[in-house]
Amino acid sequence: MELLIMVARTVLLYVVVLIIFRVMGKREIGELSILDLVVFIMIAEMAVMAIENPKDPLLYSILPMLTLLIIQIGLAIWSLKSNRMRNFIDGKPSIIIENGKINEHEMKRQRYNFNDLLVQLRDKNIKNVADVEFAILESSGRLSVFEKDQQSGKKGNLNLPFIIDGIIQEEHLLHEHKTTEWLKTELEKLGYSNLDKVSYCSYDNGKFFIDLVDVKQ
Incomplete structure (x- = not known):
């Protein structure tokens, strides 16, 4: 029983x-x-x-x-x-490598050492740190890597979102040398005067990608 x-x-x-x-x-x-x-x-x-x-x-x-x-x-x-x-x-993602330069200060702040970095790069079949343009340590501990464009030789960008869930990401704007006023002005030019209706907004090579908040049926 x-x-x-x-x-x-x-x-x-x-x-x-x-x-x-x-x-x-x-x-x-x-x-x-x-x-x-x-x-x-x-x-x-x-x-x-x-x-x-x-x-x-x-x-x-x-x-x-x-x-x-x-x-x-x-x-x-x-x-x-x-x-x-x-x-x-959840924590915030940390930029470990930016424009090919290792951010040792951020690594120390995250208690993340070079062995951790090299191991995670090898997991992505990257043998040389010099091949990395950007590396972001996600809040989950996973490393997101963007390799350099060897053909064009141009510097890339992270395409950080400026708005997430309707909230302006001021740190991302600061990273791209932009301001909140600039963002509001540019979005108004595109017809988005009410930022509360913008769910997601990113900016890449002079172009915006905007996703509006879903309207409840």
Whole structure:
């Protein structure tokens, strides 16, 4: 009888954990933030404890799981509306190599050493750091690399977005030697006077790419 109870609890907890993970959203393991990873581990540990202690009511394990789910969803919604909260929870990408120059100050700030850099470059089949135009350490710890254009010899740019989720990215503007006033003026020329309706905006080689906020049906 105890074995049947254990099997039933295992199946039920598997379904509960699966539903919780699906509700939290789709992300690959390598793209999980530190907070996501901690929450996933906590939920998995609660499920294991519930299976190992069949005499304890299932509610004692399921209730904390649902509490974590509510907290996670609440923080996700908050981070969508607040750029500061998003940066606090997920962190911000860091430019490790810019225009072929290694930013050692940023590496130290991120506690990221040359061995880490070389290993991740080798993972992308890049043998020489001199071949890299830009390298960005994402908030997940993954390294995004843009190689130099050997044929044209021209310097590239990062094409950093100026607006994300309707929020002006002042750091990105500063990086491209632009101002908020310049952005507003240029978008007004294109007919976008209300920036609240702009969901995403990027700028590359003098051209804007703009995506408007979806209108609710």
